[in-house]
């Protein structure tokens with residue numbers, strides 16, 4: 001059973017005879033309390049970091065203590081994507097597609113050096129230098145690999161971010177707001193982010209301009 005002290009706002013006097021019977025709180029707080037206490041991560045791993053993520057879910061570290069034990073094998077049922085491991089160019093289109101298939105509200109945790117910035121493989125021919133080149137990351141967890149405790153600490157940071165959200169301002173309840181769909185990047189020898197195509201085209205057009213007399217000189 002929920003401890004009512006967890007959702008009671010400080011500053012409100014509750015008569016002793018009612019302590020433990022009622023809770024005085026705000027809509028934001030009860031809304032965020034429900035969401036932050038039942039974060040369901042998506043069940044997928046990319047490399048060695050995933051082993052630590054698995055350990056965090058097992059009996060010794062037991063993320064179930066924070067309401068995060070129900071790992072879902074479907075993006076439709078997941079709240080948070082833990083990007084656990086090296087993001088390769090081959091894999092990034094699948095990761096972005098899975099993110100797009102998650103319902104709002106959704107969050108992204110970059111677990112480890114690889115997911116945060118490429119890690120030891122940064123600038124490798126096949127590796128993306130961080131998933132934040134494509135997805136909006138809420139929490140970065142350093143380490144190679146981060147320990148299960150570090151992952152748990154990162155997830156608690158995510159809970160703290162959720163605590164600060166307001167039901168009247170979150171983007172998924174704004175009038176006319178649709179889920180933001182990230183363009184799925186192309187798979188190829190060099191990965192091109194379609195969001196940057198206008199920028200790439202204008203840079204190419206600038207480069208193609210004939211040189212001025214001054215430049216020729």
Ligand code: SF4
Nearest residue numbers: 048049112114144145
């Ligand atoms: S950060 Fe280290 S442990 Fe994690 S996937 Fe990269 S190489 Fe493996």
